Amino acid sequence: MNENHTIRLVEIPIGGRGGFTWNRLHGEREDICEALASENIDERKESLQSRLRKVDDALDRLMSGSYGHCENCGGSIDEAKLDIDPTLSLCRDCWTGKQDPVADSSDLLLETLNPFDTILLRTHNSEYRILLLDPKTGRALVEGGDYLVEPSEALMRGSAAPGYEFKAGAIGIGCRLELWVAERALLTSLIESVHVKHNANAESVANISSALH
Secondary structure (H helix, E strand, O other): OOOOOOOOOOOOOOOHHHHHHHHHHHHHHHHHHHHHHHOOOOOOHHHHHHHHHHHHHHHHHHHHOOOOEOOOOOOEOOHHHHHHOOOOOOOHHHHHHOOOOOOOOOOEEHHHOOOOOEEEEEEOOOEEEEEEEEOOOOEEEEEEOOOEEEEEEEEEEEEEOOOOOOEEOEEOOOOEEEEEEOOEEEEOOOEEEEEEEOOOOOOOHHHHHHHOO
16 A cells, blocks of 8 residues: 655754744753753752743744744734743733733733833842843843842843743742843742832943942
8 A cells, every 4th residue: 555655844944033043942942951851950840841841832833934923813923022032922912811820910021110220039048139221121130149149141031930821021929030141041939029129220330230239
């Protein structure tokens, strides 16, 4: 019995914005797999596995050509949001309609803040001072915890509670904040309180550093 087989050759994006996203997702995937294989991550295992599924789904969308389009309505997803979290699969309107039970009006949305506002963050284990440089991208200077003993440039991507959807560009009580520092992902312990201090525009590195204290 003869069977006809059709082989589809899919061109892997290697250039332009698609190539950058592809490499970024693959880099994150390698980091997650390495963490799952080598670290004592009982507390983080569920969160890492959930994130790995989202990364794989995003890579599948890149291969199929549907990346950047909402899986619910087919509309475009804001590129600025994808820059913050390249695994997003819903546009803003559809995401709002499908928010997790933990996502409510108490969440702090970075895009509602101003440049040089300071976020005072208390988690279960640490305290952080975050000087927001760019609300749209989440770029900030962060100080606190065991690793950031002095102000370091970081990218705040968003937060998630264990077992719930990742909330790009948002900081929620009961969630873990995801930070990227020097191309490495850091997760805080569960957030207990968030306060914002509004600062005037900083004009120099000295002013930026002093605004953290």
